[in-house]
Amino acid sequence: MAKLQATPYTLTSTHDVLTPLRIARSVIAGTDVEEAAFARWFDDLRSRFQMKVQRVDLDALVGWSTAPDTGDIAHDSGKFFRIEGLEVHFPHRPVKAWSQPIINQPEVGILGILVREIEGVLHCLIQAKAEPGNYHGLQLCPTVQATRSNYTKVHGGSSVPYLEYFRDTTRHRVLTDVRQSEQGAWFRQKRNRNMVVEVSEDVELLDGFRWVTLGLVHRLLHREDLINMDLRTVLSCIPFAGPDLRTALTVRGDDFHAALVASCNEESGGLHAMSDILSWITEVRTRTEVSTRDVPLGGLPGWHRSAEKISHRSGLFFDVIGVDVRSGAREVNAWTQPMIAPIGTGLVAFLVTRILGVLHVLVHARAEPGYLDVVELAPTVQCTPDNYAVLPRAARPSFVDEVLGAAPEQIRFDTLLSEEGGRFYHSRNKYMIVEVDPEPGFEHPDFRWLTLHQLVDLLRHSHYLNVQARSLVACLHSLSARERR
Amino acid sequence: MAKLQATPYTLTSTHDVLTPLRIARSVIAGTDVEEAAFARWFDDLRSRFQMKVQRVDLDALVGWSTAPDTGDIAHDSGKFFRIEGLEVHFPHRPVKAWSQPIINQPEVGILGILVREIEGVLHCLIQAKAEPGNYHGLQLCPTVQATRSNYTKVHGGSSVPYLEYFRDTTRHRVLTDVRQSEQGAWFRQKRNRNMVVEVSEDVELLDGFRWVTLGLVHRLLHREDLINMDLRTVLSCIPFAGPDLRTALTVRGDDFHAALVASCNEESGGLHAMSDILSWITEVRTRTEVSTRDVPLGGLPGWHRSAEKISHRSGLFFDVIGVDVRSGAREVNAWTQPMIAPIGTGLVAFLVTRILGVLHVLVHARAEPGYLDVVELAPTVQCTPDNYAVLPRAARPSFVDEVLGAAPEQIRFDTLLSEEGGRFYHSRNKYMIVEVDPEPGFEHPDFRWLTLHQLVDLLRHSHYLNVQARSLVACLHSLSARERR
Numbered sequence: 001m002a003k004l005q006a007t008p009y010t011l012t013s014t015h016d017v018l019t020p021l022r023i024a025r026s027v028i029a030g031t032d033v034e035e036a037a038f039a040r041w042f043d044d045l046r047s048r049f050q051m052k053v054q055r056v057d058l059d060a061l062v063g064w065s066t067a068p069d070t071g072d073i074a075h076d077s078g079k080f081f082r083i084e085g086l087e088v089h090f091p092h093r094p095v096k097a098w099s100q101p102i103i104n105q106p107e108v109g110i111l112g113i114l115v116r117e118i119e120g121v122l123h124c125l126i127q128a129k130a131e132p133g134n135y136h137g138l139q140l141c142p143t144v145q146a147t148r149s150n151y152t153k154v155h156g157g158s159s160v161p162y163l164e165y166f167r168d169t170t171r172h173r174v175l176t177d178v179r180q181s182e183q184g185a186w187f188r189q190k191r192n193r194n195m196v197v198e199v200s201e202d203v204e205l206l207d208g209f210r211w212v213t214l215g216l217v218h219r220l221l222h223r224e225d226l227i228n229m230d231l232r233t234v235l236s237c238i239p240f241a242g243p244d245l246r247t248a249l250t251v252r253g254d255d256f257h258a259a260l261v262a263s264c265n266e267e268s269g270g271l272h273a274m275s276d277i278l279s280w281i282t283e284v285r286t287r288t289e290v291s292t293r294d295v296p297l298g299g300l301p302g303w304h305r306s307a308e309k310i311s312h313r314s315g316l317f318f319d320v321i322g323v324d325v326r327s328g329a330r331e332v333n334a335w336t337q338p339m340i341a342p343i344g345t346g347l348v349a350f351l352v353t354r355i356l357g358v359l360h361v362l363v364h365a366r367a368e369p370g371y372l373d374v375v376e377l378a379p380t381v382q383c384t385p386d387n388y389a390v391l392p393r394a395a396r397p398s399f400v401d402e403v404l405g406a407a408p409e410q411i412r413f414d415t416l417l418s419e420e421g422g423r424f425y426h427s428r429n430k431y432m433i434v435e436v437d438p439e440p441g442f443e444h445p446d447f448r449w450l451t452l453h454q455l456v457d458l459l460r461h462s463h464y465l466n467v468q469a470r471s472l473v474a475c476l477h478s479l480s481a482r483e484r485r
Numbered sequence: 486m487a488k489l490q491a492t493p494y495t496l497t498s499t500h501d502v503l504t505p506l507r508i509a510r511s512v513i514a515g516t517d518v519e520e521a522a523f524a525r526w527f528d529d530l531r532s533r534f535q536m537k538v539q540r541v542d543l544d545a546l547v548g549w550s551t552a553p554d555t556g557d558i559a560h561d562s563g564k565f566f567r568i569e570g571l572e573v574h575f576p577h578r579p580v581k582a583w584s585q586p587i588i589n590q591p592e593v594g595i596l597g598i599l600v601r602e603i604e605g606v607l608h609c610l611i612q613a614k615a616e617p618g619n620y621h622g623l624q625l626c627p628t629v630q631a632t633r634s635n636y637t638k639v640h641g642g643s644s645v646p647y648l649e650y651f652r653d654t655t656r657h658r659v660l661t662d663v664r665q666s667e668q669g670a671w672f673r674q675k676r677n678r679n680m681v682v683e684v685s686e687d688v689e690l691l692d693g694f695r696w697v698t699l700g701l702v703h704r705l706l707h708r709e710d711l712i713n714m715d716l717r718t719v720l721s722c723i724p725f726a727g728p729d730l731r732t733a734l735t736v737r738g739d740d741f742h743a744a745l746v747a748s749c750n751e752e753s754g755g756l757h758a759m760s761d762i763l764s765w766i767t768e769v770r771t772r773t774e775v776s777t778r779d780v781p782l783g784g785l786p787g788w789h790r791s792a793e794k795i796s797h798r799s800g801l802f803f804d805v806i807g808v809d810v811r812s813g814a815r816e817v818n819a820w821t822q823p824m825i826a827p828i829g830t831g832l833v834a835f836l837v838t839r840i841l842g843v844l845h846v847l848v849h850a851r852a853e854p855g856y857l858d859v860v861e862l863a864p865t866v867q868c869t870p871d872n873y874a875v876l877p878r879a880a881r882p883s884f885v886d887e888v889l890g891a892a893p894e895q896i897r898f899d900t901l902l903s904e905e906g907g908r909f910y911h912s913r914n915k916y917m918i919v920e921v922d923p924e925p926g927f928e929h930p931d932f933r934w935l936t937l938h939q940l941v942d943l944l945r946h947s948h949y950l951n952v953q954a955r956s957l958v959a960c961l962h963s964l965s966a967r968e969r970r
Contacts, residue, residue: 009840009923011754014939108771169764177764179771193771239760269496275724278945279654279662286593286664286678355494372857373947438494454499460763461946462858 019175020239023214026122027480030215041210042128046138051130051327057307058322061336071298073338079149081105083320083338085297086188088369091289094394099301101310101320102370103340103423104188107148108179111230112166112195114143115175116203123211126231131421132325133339135428139228139418140220161206166195173198176237179462180470181376183419184368186340194237218478224416225428229471236470237459240264240477260479263359263452270451271355280448284365285374292369314390318342321425339425344386346429348468349403351380353438360449363469376466398444406434413475431475452476504660505724508699511607512965515700526695527613531623536615536812542792543807546821556783558823564634566590568805568823570782571673573854576774579879584786586795586805587855588825588908589673592633593664596715597651597680599628600660601688608696611716616906617810618824620913624713624903625705646691651680658683661722664947665955666861668904669853671825679722703963709901714956721955722944725749725962745964748844748937755936756840765933769850770859777854799875803827806910824910829871831914833953834888836865838923845934848954861951883929891919898960916960937961
């Protein structure tokens, strides 16, 4: 029990108003010169970092076993993750019940970006890293992405670089620190701690890491399969808002940009007051009935295990597969592991609209079986269009046609991005931001138009925005830098 | 899919600044005249409303059965609640593991206060109601306290009065709507929806209900066993804050009151920035290891079932008992049910201190087995002192001595209040607010000094403050009215 440092007390402002301005500065600081230097660095890395991934039979996984009684797949150490069965009941949906494999990974890992002012501009320390599920090899990650097994060294590898900045923050400044969910369709209540930590001291720069401005990160978000999911989610939780942002960003931009910047500003107001939005979320969470039950993975109704995979009898949704990984740059040089391999490319999209000069985003209060608290706010559209071939017509998601039928001038963002390459094999979604006219707009009991400021406000807390919506928030922020070139 | 009402759009301020002022007006509007009229009304009700509660054997409960295989106690309809067994593991605590009975009540009920402006002043519609566990019969409740079984009429009684205002809020104004946890030591992930709904239309006043100012409610909070737990938790979630509150309340009060009012005001600042507080909560939630496992109630280690109760072999903690209830004023006139009967009176206390003229409250990040997300912010002290007789000395809670040894002039609030009388039998806690000198203050990894404004801000969201802390927040608010007499 230490005594409080008694004199002098200082009272700090409850809300930090300077950081959003510093963030805005970093957003507009990206240059062609920085981008060209990045390209040289990345090309060099790509020529040196190699990872070879081969699919193997599930029974050929080393260190992983199928439990004879349940058919669940688990690591012999009891760590990492397990693949189990889940029975899901949605009594009020067109598809009222199903069974599916699900990843159980109860540990909370750390996804952390280290930031530092360099010549007065905030820079992020990013890492180029290959993961077995990546479609195009190397991608850009946060400074640290560590499961608890990682940093307690279950895998026997080397320690995680830069982890100490996130494990003991007392000497540093914490800009973001919030636990957020990941794919609720594939993970059972998985959460990761999203952190942004600012240091003022010198930091050793290791091979494979690079300091970049937010402006450069925003440019790179428009490239296919480059900014990985973990980096996108941490980026979305950065406090992108505040009264100073308007001054910093409105120096340029057409009407769309002015509306985007106004949307970041609390003073612009919004179609709904925050208390109404919170009440709506409470209402949907209370009204939505979903129940799940852990069941054995072996003999899961509708699913079949062959030597090489566990798959749905329709051939849709996803497979559980095994991979053999060999790498010169990972913590351990060779391993095998099970992965989720989705069938088809997903579609993840926000409809946005300008209302009285303020950009609004149409979010969907969506239930997924793996969420801790029933419902999270999701993109307007989040689906794999191919899956709906076998489902009743009423199960077809709303607004798919508005997104897929958008004219080129409505499309503000459109890039194929990967999901987490450590668990998901070639899992890619087409991320889109599509602008629609406010008239006719859309309202629906499960959808609401929110401003970007309101989304950023909710992102300070856990379990409001799902991982796909967080990715799209990062994409939305990136639009403030893109048109500058 | 309805079209958005397209023209004219209006953008509303994201944060409501007028409501806190209207709340402050209602707080200072309590008068001796109102209190005297209330006393006459309440005395009359007490003479008319009768409830007779008798303890009965567990096997004598009608409609409730003990499952032959598990020993769990459940209602034959499958509704209401079940009493089950829970095995709890806290690997890093002095008491590393135990087993206990726990109430499983997965339904989310509604606790709602209807408010309305009467002659320009907000009034709350409260209800006088007897519940079987109440120590002194009739207590004051919110307008509505309805479990889902209640309003879907599983019990076959009459419908819940005023419930329609909370089930369809489209014509009304929602001031508060947030799901909050209840006792994590006795309930498995129980939540209730805390709502405050304002109507502008006339409302029929039923027998047993009364419109009162917040000022009167605050006065009555100082009476033993009068304001029930459900009313206290909804009161705590009312948005008591905003820049106008200072003007409204600083017309009176000594230094303590000025510090209390300043503490409600965001502009006063605080010892910790909000981002640091959120990061601290994230850190404690990540660091704290707790795991639970559902186990059968029958044969629970350390517990013994006799004809009349299930009790711990030490005679401490709580018993599971049966009661027979006969009442003229409840939804059904007679029933039996199991209840939790705690042993001994609890102590629930906030230490508060003035730092540079701003009152700060010492909150404890506390893990309880029934929480949805590991840890919630709890009072500085929350314990039943008698229980620690059988536990190791290291298990004795911090700050108990500071509370129990406080001099009379340090004690700002000290009242015995009841916990929920529908589940808990004669469960009473001594609620205290004790002022300490800032020097020596206290810091500890699991404790932080927060302002009242910060607590109110957190109360807009679920699972930050536990039910005991919420009661104490309501008690703190009540101090702004008390000294006025």
